Amino acid sequence: MAPGAEVTTKKEVNRGAWTPEEDRKLAEVIEVHGAKRWKIIAAKAGLNRCGKSCRLRWLNYLRPNIKRGNISDQEEDLILRLHKLLGNRWSLIAGRLPGRTDNEIKNYWNSHLSKKIKQKEIKQHGGSMREGSKSQKTGQVEQVNVEVREESTSNNEVEDSKVRDNVDEFFDFSNEDPLNFDWVCQFLQLDDSSKFHSL
DNA sequence: AACGACTACAACCGCTCTGCC
DNA sequence: GGGCAGAGCGGTTGTAGTCGT
Structure with missing residues (x-):
């Protein structure tokens, strides 16, 4: 309708x-x-x-200071990394991208980045996905979330909660200038070996 | 030119969280 | 402590625009 x-x-x-x-x-x-x-x-x-x-x-x-469209390569790379770290916590991801909204990032992910990841996985698995997606609609996203969970749950639940606390602490930027890009540069330098870097 | 398939994204929905009384 | 209202979040839907046939 x-x-x-x-x-x-x-x-x-x-x-x-x-x-x-x-x-x-x-x-x-x-x-x-x-x-x-x-x-x-x-x-x-x-x-x-x-x-x-x-x-x-x-x-x-x-809202003032809203950026529309034209997500840069740097921003895209950042979204990929943050999503890998956080999963579908769009508002947190958006909080680290000055001028971007959670809705815009979510849409961008669903329409652009999830496809990139899917293509990459197809390449990696030689065109055959070992694990069938449980959910048709959220399959790609879920796959990445599983990776994140597996990485952070390698030890036990206590460790897991520590990791989660650290992530939350890391993303508590209430005292920061939202337009400060310095941390982005630092963050991007942290993980040069990121597997998403070559996307 | 017409039509159907596909894509991108604005907007809505339902749920949870939070603060107040 | 419980109920309520407002705010926030993520998932989903609807549709305009684009592309291929």
Whole structure:
């Protein structure tokens, strides 16, 4: 069913693509009231949208300093490495890519990088995947997650929790300048032997 | 030109987490 | 401690655009 064309209900809310007019109204209200209490923002903006939808629109498209499109090689490499480390924790990954949103990275992963990895695996396994994917939809991603889990669970559960704590600690960057790229350069230098480097 | 298949991505949904009363 | 509302997250869907036939 096309968005906006759904069966009329008593309390119908707008769905589907945002119009420039809606964007403008939302930005104006957020400028005045701040980016919180989304239900109230939606009401004040006079938008027939739910708060959730307003929040998503702001975070992914209207927020200042958002980069759109053109993910660089460096960023792509970074996403691959971080995904290997973290799995599908898109918000954490996005937090390490200034101007990028979790939604954008997730989409980029699903449409570009998961394919690259799949192709690479096909090359490595001579075109035959030993383990059939349990999930048709998330097969590729799951395969990589298994690798991550296997690496970090090599000892025992205590060690595993340590690893997880360290990862969380590593990704606690609340005190850092989000636009600082120095750590990226350091991170990229850490693992020159990364198997994804040649992708 | 027409049509179907494929791709990319914006947006929604359902669930969990967190803070407040 | 329990219930509630708001916020956040990851998974999934819908559709416009592109490409191949």
